[in-house]
Every structure is written in C-alpha cells, then in structure tokens.
Amino acid sequence: MDSDDDFMSAVSSEDDVLPDDSENEDMSDAEDFDFDDEPDPDLGMSKDFGVKKKVPFDINFKVFHPSDIQKQQDDLINEVNMILDISKEEAAILLRHFRWNKERLLEDSMDKQRQVFEAAGLAQTSAGPPRLETIPGFVCDICCEEGEGLQSFAIKCGHRYCVDCYRHYLSQKIRGEGEAARIQCPADGCNLIIDSRSLDLLVMPELTGRYHELLNRTYVEDKDTLKWCPAPDCQNAIECGVKKKELDKVVPTVACDCGHRFCFGCILNDHQPAPCELVKKWLKKCADDSETANWISANTKECPKCNSTIEKNGGCNHMTCRKCKHEFCWMCMGLWSEHGTSWYSCNRFEEKSGTEARDAQARSRVSLERYLHYYNRYANHEQSARLDKNIYQKTETKMVQLQKESGMSWIEVQYLNSASQALQTCRQTLMWTYAFAFYLARNNLTEIFEDNQKDLEMAVEALSGMFEKNVTELSDPKLKVEIMDKTAYCNKRRIILLEDTAANLAEGRWTFNVELTSGAAASSSHRR
Amino acid sequence: MASGSQKRLAKEYADCTKTPPTGMSIHLANESDLHKWHVTLEGPAGSVYAGGRFGLIITLPTDYPFKAPDVRFATRIYHPNVTNDNQGGICLGLLKSGNWKPSTRLLSVLEAIRGLLAEPQPDDPLEARIAHEYQNDRKEFEKNARSYVNHYAKGPVKFDVAPPNVNASGSSKDGAAPSR
Numbered sequence: 001m002d003s004d005d006d007f008m009s010a011v012s013s014e015d016d017v018l019p020d021d022s023e024n025e026d027m028s029d030a031e032d033f034d035f036d037d038e039p040d041p042d043l044g045m046s047k048d049f050g051v052k053k054k055v056p057f058d059i060n061f062k063v064f065h066p067s068d069i070q071k072q073q074d075d076l077i078n079e080v081n082m083i084l085d086i087s088k089e090e091a092a093i094l095l096r097h098f099r100w101n102k103e104r105l106l107e108d109s110m111d112k113q114r115q116v117f118e119a120a121g122l123a124q125t126s127a128g129p130p131r132l133e134t135i136p137g138f139v140c141d142i143c144c145e146e147g148e149g150l151q152s153f154a155i156k157c158g159h160r161y162c163v164d165c166y167r168h169y170l171s172q173k174i175r176g177e178g179e180a181a182r183i184q185c186p187a188d189g190c191n192l193i194i195d196s197r198s199l200d201l202l203v204m205p206e207l208t209g210r211y212h213e214l215l216n217r218t219y220v221e222d223k224d225t226l227k228w229c230p231a232p233d234c235q236n237a238i239e240c241g242v243k244k245k246e247l248d249k250v251v252p253t254v255a256c257d258c259g260h261r262f263c264f265g266c267i268l269n270d271h272q273p274a275p276c277e278l279v280k281k282w283l284k285k286c287a288d289d290s291e292t293a294n295w296i297s298a299n300t301k302e303c304p305k306c307n308s309t310i311e312k313n314g315g316c317n318h319m320t321c322r323k324c325k326h327e328f329c330w331m332c333m334g335l336w337s338e339h340g341t342s343w344y345s346c347n348r349f350e351e352k353s354g355t356e357a358r359d360a361q362a363r364s365r366v367s368l369e370r371y372l373h374y375y376n377r378y379a380n381h382e383q384s385a386r387l388d389k390n391i392y393q394k395t396e397t398k399m400v401q402l403q404k405e406s407g408m409s410w411i412e413v414q415y416l417n418s419a420s421q422a423l424q425t426c427r428q429t430l431m432w433t434y435a436f437a438f439y440l441a442r443n444n445l446t447e448i449f450e451d452n453q454k455d456l457e458m459a460v461e462a463l464s465g466m467f468e469k470n471v472t473e474l475s476d477p478k479l480k481v482e483i484m485d486k487t488a489y490c491n492k493r494r495i496i497l498l499e500d501t502a503a504n505l506a507e508g509r510w511t512f513n514v515e516l517t518s519g520a521a522a523s524s525s526h527r528r
Numbered sequence: 529m530a531s532g533s534q535k536r537l538a539k540e541y542a543d544c545t546k547t548p549p550t551g552m553s554i555h556l557a558n559e560s561d562l563h564k565w566h567v568t569l570e571g572p573a574g575s576v577y578a579g580g581r582f583g584l585i586i587t588l589p590t591d592y593p594f595k596a597p598d599v600r601f602a603t604r605i606y607h608p609n610v611t612n613d614n615q616g617g618i619c620l621g622l623l624k625s626g627n628w629k630p631s632t633r634l635l636s637v638l639e640a641i642r643g644l645l646a647e648p649q650p651d652d653p654l655e656a657r658i659a660h661e662y663q664n665d666r667k668e669f670e671k672n673a674r675s676y677v678n679h680y681a682k683g684p685v686k687f688d689v690a691p692p693n694v695n696a697s698g699s700s701k702d703g704a705a706p707s708r
C-alpha cells in the first residue's frame with residue numbers, strides 16, 4: 001500500500017491540483033526543449049512530475065512546418081558541405097545514407113572516406129558537374145538507338161544513356177515507385193546515386209516538385225523522432241522523443257498546429273488514457289466482434305417502458321420518451337433518476353457472482369456481456385462526440401441568433417464553442433476509458449479510476465444537456481455562467497482522470513488482463 | 529519510346545538466339561510478338577535438376593526495359609525460390625522492382641535463373657518449407673527434387689501454364705489455361 005498514499009494525495013486535492021488556466025490545448029512546452037542535444041534516454045517522459053508543475057501525461061514535442069523541415073535539411077547539408085568540401089548535392093546523399101546523423105557521418109568520413117563514399121553511392125572523382133552531351137558514335141545501351149544528334153547524359157561514373165531513356169527511367173522511379181533519395185545510375189550493377197542537381201537538369205518541373213516532396217518525405221521517415229501529422233492536407237511534422245519500447249509506460253499524445261491531436265506512438269487519434277497496445281487489441285476485437293455488437297451502436301432504441309422507438313439526436317444520454325415521458329439512461333437503459341445520485345453505476349460492469357458462470361456456456365455469455373458493457377459505452381461516447389459536433393455546427397447559427405436576441409457580441413457567445421470543444425475532448429477520453437477498463441484487472445486502484453470516470457461522465461452529460469438547450473433558454477445569462485462553469489469543470493475532471501491513469505501507468509501500478517508489450521510481428525519468410 | 533523498346537527487344541532476341549546461353553533454347557511464343565518468350569532450360573549438370581528440361585515463360589511489359597520482365601516456370605519444379613504450384617513464380621533479386629535496372633539484359637536474367645538451379649538461395653525463399661528442408665535435410669530435399677524432375681521435367685516441354693496474373697499483356701491469349 002506504500003504507493004497508495006501519494007496516489008491519494010494526487011487525486012483527492014479536488015480544486016487546487018492545477019492552476020485554473022490549464023487549458024487542455026496547451027500541451028506543448030517547447031521552450032525548455034532542445035533537440036540539438038544528444039537525445040536523452042527518456043526524453044519524452046516527464047519523469048519528474050510533481051517536481052515541475054507539469055502534468056504526468058504531458059509529452060514534450062515540437063511541431064515543424066514545411067519550411068522548418070526544409071531548413072533543418074539545408075542547415076545540415078550546408079554544414080557537411082563546408083566541413084567535407086563536397087558539393088551540396090553530394091552532402092545530401094551522404095546525409096541520407098547516414099539517416100541524417102551528422103556526427104556519425106563526419107566521424108566515419110574522417111576515418112575511411114573511400115568506403116563511406118562507396119557505400120553511400122558517391123563518386124570518388126572530382127569531375128565537373130554532369131551535363132548533356134552529344135558524342136559521335138554513341139549508342140544508347142537501353143533503347144539501342146544511335147544517331148547524329150542523340151543527346152546523352154551520364155553521372156560521374158560515366159555510364160551514359162540517351163536523354164529520353166534517362167528521363168523515362170527517372171519518371172518511372174519517381175512517379176511509379178515513389179523513389180527519390182536512392183535512385184541509382186541505370187547501369188546494371190552501378191550503385192551511384194543520382195544527385196538532385198542532375199535530376200533538376202533532366203526532368204520536367206512537375207516531376208521535380210514531386211521529387212523534392214519525396215525527398216522531404218524520406219527526411220521525416222528516416223528519423224525515428226519525426227512523424228507526419230496524419231490530418232488530411234496537413235504538411236506538418238511532429239518531433240517527439242518517446243521511443244517504441246516506452247509505449248507501455250506512456251501514451252504520447254501530441255497536438256499539431258493544425259488542431260489535430262494524435263498519438264505519436266501509433267498515429268491514431270488521441271486515445272488517452274489507453275496505451276497503444278490496448279488500443280490495437282481493442283480495435284481488433286471490435287472489428288472481429290462487430291456483428292454481435294453492431295445493434296448496440298444503432299441510432300434507435302426502444303423505450304424500456306412503452307417500447308416505442310426513440311431516436312437519439314443529440315449527445316446527451318438523458319432520454320425522455322416522447323410518448324410516455326419515461327426518463328431513462330441511453331447507455332444502460334436504467335432509470336435516469338438513479339443516475340444523479342450515489343446509485344449511479346452506469347460506468348462499471350458488475351461482475352456476476354460465480355454461480356452463473358459455472359458452466360462454460362454461461363461463462364462465455366458473461367464474457368460477451370462484459371465486452372458489450374464496455375463496448376456499448378465506448379461506442380456511445382464515440383457516437384455522441386460525433387453528434388455533439390453536428391450540434392455545434394447547428395449551434396453556430398444559434399450563436400448568431402443568440403447575439404441578436406441577447407445583445408451579446410460574437411466574442412461573448414464563444415463560450416458555446418469552448419463547451420463544444422470540451423464535450424468532444426472529454427468524450428474522446430471517456431470513450432477510451434472504457435477500452436482501458438475492459439482490459440483492466442481489478443486492484444485497489446481500479447475503484448478510484450471508476451470514480452474519476454464516473455465524475456467525468458456525469459459532468460459531461462450535464463454539460464451536454466445544457467448545450468442542447470434552445471436559443472431562448474440560452475439567452476438567460478445565468479445559463480451562460482452555468483455552461484462556462486461546467487465546461488471548466490469537465491476539463492478539470494478530464495485532467496484529473498488522465499493524471500491519475502498516466503501516473504499509475506508510468507509507475508507500472510496497473511494490472512491488465514492482457515500483455516501490454518506488443519509481440520513483435522512475426523517476420524514473414526518472404527518480402528515482395 | 530515504344531519504338532526504342534522494340535529495337536532493344538529485337539536486338540536482345542537476335543543476340544539470344546544467335547548465341548544462346550548454355551543449356552537453353554529460346555523461341556517466341558508467337559512469331560509476331562516480341563513480348564513473350566518461351567525458353568527451354570536444361571537442368572545444370574551436377575545439380576539435382578540435371579536431366580530435366582524446364583520451360584520458362586518470359587513476359588516483357590510494355591514499359592520494358594524500364595520495368596522488369598515477368599519470368600515464371602512453366603514446368604513444375606521443387607525449389608526453395610520457385611512457388612510450388614502451377615504459377616511457377618520465381619524470387620530473384622534482380623527482378624524486384626526496386627532493384628531492376630533498365631540496362632540489365634534478359635541474358636543475365638536467364639543466367640541468374642540457371643544459377644538459381646545450380647545453387648538455391650534458401651535465405652530468401654518463396655517456399656519456406658522447402659527452404660527449411662534444403663537447409664536441414666538435404667537428402668530428403670534432393671529426393672523430392674529428383675522425383676519432381678522425373679514426374680514433370682522429362683519429355684517435351686509444355687508451355688501451357690496458367691497465365692501470369694501480373695502484366696497480362698492481353699494480346700496473347702493462348703486459350704490453354706489448365707483447370708485449377
């Protein structure tokens with residue numbers, strides 16, 4: 001129980017855990033982070049939480065825009081170009097060969113320049129830059145053409161081909177194979193790399209654009225600490241030091257400047273508090289079991305009292321039957337009146353006692369029920385987050401009306417925007433708490449987790465209910481204050497929950513009923 | 529480019545038929561189409577395949593020589609680097625799209641395949657089980673390979689295998705696809 005004490009103090013200090021301005025968007029802390037240093041073994045993990053004001057699920061990361069990515073490459077190229085006295089194109093080829101590890105490049109090049117250049121596909125000669133030439137008696141070895149004015153080209157190795165063949169070869173590599181950084185001389189057995197200047201000389205501008213795009217791509221892909229933001233149309237990359245082997249201790253959520261929040265470990269949307277491996281297992285399970293579970297995520301259900309069909313049209317789980325006015329919870333179909341009190345038990349699956357689970361059939365039914373319990377809640381928050389989003393879009397119109405009706409300015413109605421964002425982030429978190437809980441084995445910490453989950457869930461449902469009110473109700477200034485307070489409260493409850501789960505994860509205090517380290521994918525016998 | 533490719537093909541075919549590589553005879557599947565070759569390959573002396581005659585079908589893509597040729601066995605063969613089915617797919621480093629060079633000649637491809645029969649490459653297998661057997665139970669492997677030779681690779685070579693599922697040129701329909 002030794003760990004229990006400091007754990008309790010971390011969660012029980014209700015209101016003053018965090019300064020009030022700790023918005024969840026403000027996750028990055030770039031100033032005190034210097035990437036030029038030798039990477040620290042656990043760079044991404046703030047191991048000294050509690051000492052710093054930082055929350056334990058905060059991860060160090062940096063957003064790079066396309067110009068930053070270009071500049072980083074240019075800076076390294078210029079440096080190597082000056083130190084080694086080679087052209088910039090050659091410096092780039094060397095750097096790519098060393099996966100942009102400048103220190104190792106320089107060290108190795110000092111010791112054994114010949115071997116290094118050969119391995120990287122660089123010519124040893126210091127011949128001038130390649131150019132197009134017309135040589136009498138030349139026969140192209142690729143197309144077997146010859147002729148008076150046949151223009152030809154060769155890089156420093158001297159393997160000469162006609163310009164048409166060279167161009168066709170390059171466009172096949174760039175467009176057909178998506179290759180850029182490692183295009184070799186077309187000669188059989190020659191591993192010299194075609195430099196970017198030769199390429200610019202030979203191919204059409206539209207292909208050069210693609211070529212340089214691919215080069216940038218390999219820069220990011222070659223570095224383990226860099227990943228592209230997966231948002232469509234986003235060109236940014238994120239730098240983060242969290243290593244693959246640390247993913248059982250930390251959930252590295254990063255936020256791109258484009259607004260997209262994703263996991264640096266697996267590139268999926270933010271899935272805190274569940275570790276990547278659980279997410280992978282959970283998604284696979286959901287896909288496998290989708291047929292059994294599909295009916296649950298359907299948009300309609302029957303009223304538990306009068307059986308009339310009820311369609312869920314907002315994010316709120318508090319349902320009122322239009323026909324009989326029965327109030328119930330969408331998730332558990334239980335009485336809503338039981339939900340505002342200590343009776344609230346919508347989030348925790350009550351394990352049935354042993355008697356029912358005696359025979360195998362009953363046990364498998366219990367295990368399915370257990371899965372459905374968590375899946376139901378997971379799917380519900382996922383769906384609600386989507387509905388909340390739709391409602392916000394509708395609310396934008398409402399916000400305009402609200403301005404007219406109440407005389408509030410555009411800025412003054414922005415609290416609805418904040419509420420909508422809070423709803424979505426919190427539902428995203430809630431959704432993954434259920435996947436997390438599904439794999440969680442009970443110990444003395446799970447109850448606190450379930451309490452945190454319940455608190456957040458209740459706050460979110462309350463906010464969701466207020467958020468759906470109509471314009472007339474919304475123009476009541478009292479409701480505005482309530483919504484703002486509830487928004488702040490939701491955000492705070494979310495942070496408390498994430499702090500708790502992250503701290504325990506980092507310390508290895510959770511027990512899961514599955515293996516958390518990913519089994520290395522069995523290497524297939526044949527790659528094509 | 530199409531005419532260039534035609535010129536190169538004609539030259540390669542002429543070279544290959546004038547001085548064919550050791551133990552091989554080369555024909556076009558159809559006199560008017562340079563894109564499909566039928567090669568008969570004798571099992572290299574001293575190997576388990578000696579005494580067998582193997583059919584190879586070479587399909588040259590329209591974009592040849594910028595894209596690699598498709599080469600497959602028409603005759604069943606028990607070999608770690610050849611699929612053990614009626615597709616006869618071959619795993620050969622120099623034919624993989626990232627490795628293929630447009631200056632590589634079919635002559636070197638054919639020689640590489642002959643080399644593969646003389647010395648299988650169990651480290652990069654298409655048939656993991658056969659590769660494992662080759663490495664751990666050479667006697668059993670040789671027995672199986674010889675029995676395949678006796679069963680499939682004696683007598684006149686037939687080229688009527690299932691058409692390759694890649695680079696199907698469309699123009700040449702043999703109409704001889706066997707039932708699977």
Ligand SMILES: [Zn+2]
Nearest residue numbers: 140143162165
């Ligand atoms: Zn040419």
Ligand SMILES: [Zn+2]
Nearest residue numbers: 157159185190
């Ligand atoms: Zn060359």
Ligand SMILES: [Zn+2]
Nearest residue numbers: 229234256258
């Ligand atoms: Zn982005």
Ligand SMILES: [Zn+2]
Nearest residue numbers: 263265266276
């Ligand atoms: Zn992840």
Ligand SMILES: [Zn+2]
Nearest residue numbers: 303306321324
């Ligand atoms: Zn009802």
Ligand SMILES: [Zn+2]
Nearest residue numbers: 329331332346
């Ligand atoms: Zn409920």
